[in-house]
Amino acid sequence: MPTLQTIRDFNPQGKRILLRVDFNVPQDEQGAITDDSRMTKALPTIQYLLEKGAKLIIMSHLGRPDGKVNENMRLTPIAKHLEVLLGKPVKKLDEAIGPSVHAEVEKLQDGEIIMLENTRFYPGEEANDPEFIKQLAELGEVFVSDGFGVSHRAHASSTGLASVLPAYAGFLIEKEMNALQPLMGEPKQPFTVILGGAKIKDKIGMIDQFIGKAQNILIGGGLANTFIAAQGNEVGQSLCEKDKLDLANELMKKAILPHQIIIATDVVIAREISETAATETVPANAVPTDAKILDVGPATVEAFTNIIKNSATILWNGPLGLTEFTPFQNGTRDVAKAVAESGAFSVLGGGDTAEVLKTLGFKDEDFSHVSTGGGASLEFLSGKKLPGIEVLYR
Numbered sequence: 001m002p003t004l005q006t007i008r009d010f011n012p013q014g015k016r017i018l019l020r021v022d023f024n025v026p027q028d029e030q031g032a033i034t035d036d037s038r039m040t041k042a043l044p045t046i047q048y049l050l051e052k053g054a055k056l057i058i059m060s061h062l063g064r065p066d067g068k069v070n071e072n073m074r075l076t077p078i079a080k081h082l083e084v085l086l087g088k089p090v091k092k093l094d095e096a097i098g099p100s101v102h103a104e105v106e107k108l109q110d111g112e113i114i115m116l117e118n119t120r121f122y123p124g125e126e127a128n129d130p131e132f133i134k135q136l137a138e139l140g141e142v143f144v145s146d147g148f149g150v151s152h153r154a155h156a157s158s159t160g161l162a163s164v165l166p167a168y169a170g171f172l173i174e175k176e177m178n179a180l181q182p183l184m185g186e187p188k189q190p191f192t193v194i195l196g197g198a199k200i201k202d203k204i205g206m207i208d209q210f211i212g213k214a215q216n217i218l219i220g221g222g223l224a225n226t227f228i229a230a231q232g233n234e235v236g237q238s239l240c241e242k243d244k245l246d247l248a249n250e251l252m253k254k255a256i257l258p259h260q261i262i263i264a265t266d267v268v269i270a271r272e273i274s275e276t277a278a279t280e281t282v283p284a285n286a287v288p289t290d291a292k293i294l295d296v297g298p299a300t301v302e303a304f305t306n307i308i309k310n311s312a313t314i315l316w317n318g319p320l321g322l323t324e325f326t327p328f329q330n331g332t333r334d335v336a337k338a339v340a341e342s343g344a345f346s347v348l349g350g351g352d353t354a355e356v357l358k359t360l361g362f363k364d365e366d367f368s369h370v371s372t373g374g375g376a377s378l379e380f381l382s383g384k385k386l387p388g389i390e391v392l393y394r
């Protein structure tokens with residue numbers, strides 16, 4: 001069986017390594033990095049390769065410059081921050097390919113670092129263009145990918161390079177795979193999947209995937225509203241995908257165990273979305289026409305908690321309420337607490353989910369694994385193949 005090839009599987013000593021990371025970090029208006037966790041999570045790979053005497057050429061994208069140079073999306077502040085994190089100089093170049101880049105790469109010594117410019121300044125990046133791949137590949141001898149967050153994209157620097165250079169996974173991709181892969185195999189039962197968030201479209205794949213695998217599928221958040229409406233209930237002014245009611249009914253019919261899919265039974269409602277909104281808890285089948293469902297209620301939290309306590313494996317994606325506002329954070333916080341205390345093998349996926357739990361004061365260590373890849377983890381957990389990961393198996 002093909003196995004994931006990792007950076008332990010070759011000798012990096014003296015090699016010019018093209019390392020793809022996902023340093024697409026959030027920045028404020030002045031360009032200051034507001035959350036560097038994507039960078040800190042790639043440090044073990046960077047440090048390992050440097051200690052082994054590699055010559056590192058780091059590649060990343062930032063934002064969506066759409067194949068053109070965008071002064072606001074240069075990697076200069078990212079390289080500066082990496083210098084601080086590593087305590088080592090990082091030579092930032094203003095291009096990713098071409099003669100001046102070659103000249104700098106020639107000078108690179110063992111244990112030194114160059115960072116190329118934003119790969120998405122080049123149209124060949126997202127087009128996975130063979131010519132752009134070739135120009136990048138000329139710079140190095142080995143391709144290492146640790147950009148799990150871009151592994152669902154068949155782009156030149158995340159996937160294409162593997163067609164021309166020996167390719168290996170960094171420690172972050174290895175860690176992600178070690179956590180996510182078992183969920184797609186035979187996870188330890190009882191296995192509980194918690195789903196929330198906004199749109200059913202993003203979650204259908206996972207519901208389909210886990211109906212055959214999970215003992216419990218717990219549904220809250222905006223997602224639950226569509227199911228509540230599909231059961232013939234009023235949802236008032238709530239976020240609800242009216243054109244997806246049939247789909248929600250179909251998904252519920254697919255359940256292979258009694259009570260396998262559990263939808264929020266009580267909900268927190270308000271008439272306005274604000275920090276000072278007056279909230280009320282009502283049964284899910286008694287929502288007034290002028291109200292919005294904005295969180296799961298305490299009876300739902302209790303029911304979810306009882307299931308969580310008895311679970312051996314838990315996968316959670318999607319906040320259970322409109323967590324951008326304090327009055328609607330309780331359901332997510334209480335359920336997160338239950339997951340953290342459950343002792344189960346717990347995996348969190350989804351960009352907003354990870355961010356919200358951090359805001360609510362939870363730490364990565366409270367869970368077995370917090371995935372760094374929003375879109376990538378959702379696609380993988382929906383049963384799709386990730387092109388940037390596939391190329392690392394041999």
Ligand code: ADP
Pocket residue numbers: 196197198199202220221222223239293294295317318319320321322323324349350351352353354374
């Ligand atoms: P993730 O990025 O973790 O996959 P999603 O993007 O699917 O999560 O969902 C996150 C969004 O869902 C948040 O912006 C949150 O406010 C919203 N949300 C959750 N519950 C509700 C609700 N009841 N009404 C409106 N929005 C909701």
Ligand code: MG
Pocket residue numbers: 350351352
């Ligand atoms: Mg999201």
